[in-house]
Amino acid sequence: MIRVVKMKAVILAGGKGTRLASLTKEIPKPMINVGDKPILEHQIELLKEFGITDITIITHYLSEVIENYFGNGGKFGVDISYFREEEPLGTCGGIKEIEDNLTEDFLIFYGDVMLNMDLDRLISFHYAKKSACTLVLHPNDHPYDSDLVEVNSENRITAFHSKPHEKGKYFRNLANAAIYIMSPKILRYIGKGKKADLAKDLFPSLLDKEMFYGYITAEYQKDVGTPKRLEEVNKDYKSGKIARLNMKNKRQAIFMDRDGVINREVNHLHKIEQLEILPDAIRAVKNINRSEFLAIVITNQPVIARNMCSVAELDEIHRKLETLLGEDKAKLDAIYYCPHHPDKGYPEERVEYKIDCECRKPKTGLLKKAEEEFNIDLKNSFFVGDADRDILCGKNAGMKTIAIGGFRGKEKPDRLFSNLEEAVDFILESSH
Ligand SMILES: [Zn+2]
Incomplete structure (x- = not known):
């Protein structure tokens, strides 16, 4: 340059x-x-x-x-x-x-x-x-x-x-x-x-x-x-x-789904008071922070397309997430979300978000964005999630995948653990 x-x-x-x-x-x-x-x-x-x-x-x-x-x-x-x-x-x-x-x-x-x-x-x-x-x-x-x-x-x-x-x-x-x-x-x-x-x-x-x-x-x-x-x-x-952390060098990341992985699962979480962080997730994120992995959330949030909450309200939910993690000295390097949903035709929906986008998991649009913004080595990174779309998304990007939280999907993850903390412990131990 x-x-x-x-x-x-x-x-x-x-x-x-x-x-x-x-x-x-x-x-x-x-x-x-x-x-x-x-x-x-x-x-x-x-x-x-x-x-x-x-x-x-x-x-x-x-x-x-x-x-x-x-x-x-x-x-x-x-x-x-x-x-x-x-x-x-x-x-x-x-x-x-x-x-x-x-x-x-x-x-x-x-x-x-x-x-x-x-x-x-x-x-x-x-x-x-x-x-x-x-x-x-x-x-x-x-x-x-x-x-x-x-x-x-x-x-x-x-x-x-x-x-x-x-x-x-x-x-x-x-x-x-x-x-x-x-x-x-x-x-x-x-x-x-x-x-x-x-x-x-x-x-x-x-x-x-x-x-x-x-x-x-x-x-x-x-x-x-x-x-x-x-x-x-x-x-x-x-x-x-x-x-090593200079952007000229590629970094590894642990990508995490949000709902059911970081915070307690709520069907279509769209109100700020519904957000409750899982205690093991706080410890897990802190452990990632102590390592040289990036901690990045990748989440589908069709609540925007369904008009259950606005982008401003979702941003506030994420500010709460970051504030609560921060109180316990844990930090996320980034949160990426897809606001879209492909199924059109509901009276309350927001038409502009009802599209077949490139960012909704299991598509890899958000991972590619993170790869570009943080110079990430995707092949040596991990995806941790609790649903088929997470495992498939990770596989689509050539990453190792870990399912948690009583995963009952059809996809076959590389590993299965009960929660994020166990998954992160495994990743950090095996990468030593
Ligand atoms: Zn999208």
Whole structure:
């Protein structure tokens, strides 16, 4: 992929790292080692790999440690300039100060986030959407105390939900990973010399003025803000997981049916109060999350075609599903559903959804979509379901299939278990 525009990068590296006090007395947080080198060096290597060599580092706390280590960047094959903030001005202030250098769209990293991702794919998304500002988003295992973002079906950002979240409200598990591509036109909304935070103050105030998009990815991004998180990041680095999750590499997935697999079976579930998650499913999803498999739901929801509920109501049901899983630190990488049904001729139906589509299981349209969006190795992935259409769908895509929940279909799955947890345990054990 050849990019015409040469993109610059800004790294916000002024943070002190108060929760890592013992490590950050003599070095600023971005200089903490992951493996054998500072997080900041990992970031610079990643930028360089994608041809991004014009880098500005905004510093404040112990600036000289960073400047002495990286110098002008020559040793690292990049050009680095610095801006020292005398007084910390949130995340907006420093960027505003260097706006004369930012005449084209530019990348922003936070210096305390360990990440590895296919930046070409992110940049292509940003330009394809003609986005004024693109935020990298991901489901995480603590959405209840994360700043969350809402997107529409085109991935345009429609709302920011800052923590703390209102009790009893349901949110999609989409957290801000603090990696952005920003057009310079956003800079004119920042007041010079005023303390402000990009995600908390600036972005929400611009939603009705500029097009913000969310780039959703399952690649690795994690801040090292606490000793526990730093330990996890080091473990993931040493095992090679951080590099393996880059979108350039194919991933395996565990695809799951929804009703009767994740939540208790209800005939035509269409009201939010009918949704009840099965306890074993929460444990199962957590186990998937601990592995390197993606956790993806593939479900037929003809309740839309039958006009038993609207798309908005179904989305709210899925927000409840993600919120309840999130309360137990479990996350789904994606939910794909087919709203269609082929049988026409009922008075209450919604005609536009009464079609013979390509996405209704046992057809593989939704699997193909997931394959494309997550770069999935379908042949080495699994489908877990409780009905013939699930088993057939998995087989149609060349996957291994597991039936659960007193399966009484005609198809022959590769394996049979009583619930999702047992199925997932089997998959994870046999893939070791
Ligand atoms: Zn469909």
